[in-house]
Amino acid sequence: MAKIRVLMVCLGNICRSPMAHGVFEARLREHGLEDVIEVDSAGTAGYHIGAKPDPRARQEARSRGYDLEHLRARKLEPEDFQEFDYILTMDDANYQNAEDIRPAGGRAELLRFLDFAPQFDEHEVPDPYYGGDQGFVHVMDLVEAAADGLLEHIRTHRALKAS
C-alpha cells in the first residue's frame, strides 16, 4: 500500500515546519507507523535552502527529546501537491502562498495545522524567528498538540489501527 504522505509548511522551513516535522516523525515512531505514514517539511520562501533548522528550534526540540539535526530546508514546489496527501500550513500567509502555487488537479488536501489543536485559542503558529527563546517554547507547545490531533485525524479517516 502507498504510504500516506504529510508535508509541514512554513515560511523559511528553519523554525516552525521543521519542529512540526520532527515532532510528527517522533509520533510515527512511537506508534509504529513509520511504514504507513511519512512526513517532510518545506518553506514557501527559498531564503534558507539547504540550511539546518535554526539553533533555537534545535535546542527547544532537543530539550523535549526530539532530534532535528538531519533536517535541511527546501522550498515548497507545485509538484508537492501531487506527491503529498496532506499539506499543513503554520499560518494564514503560508496557506495563501501555498494555495497560489497549487497546480490544477493537485491532489493534496491543504489544511491549517492548528485546526488539529482546538484546545488552543490560536489559529496560527506565530513566527518565532525575530523573537526570543520563549517564542520557540510556545511554538513547540502548539506543534506537539497539533501533531497529536493530526495523527488522530489521519487514523480515523484512514481507519488505521491504534497501537
Ligand code: 4NP
Ligand atoms: P519559519 O521562520 O517560517 O518558522 O521557518 C522564519 C525563518 C526565516 C525567516 C522568516 C521566518 N526569514 O525571514 O529569513
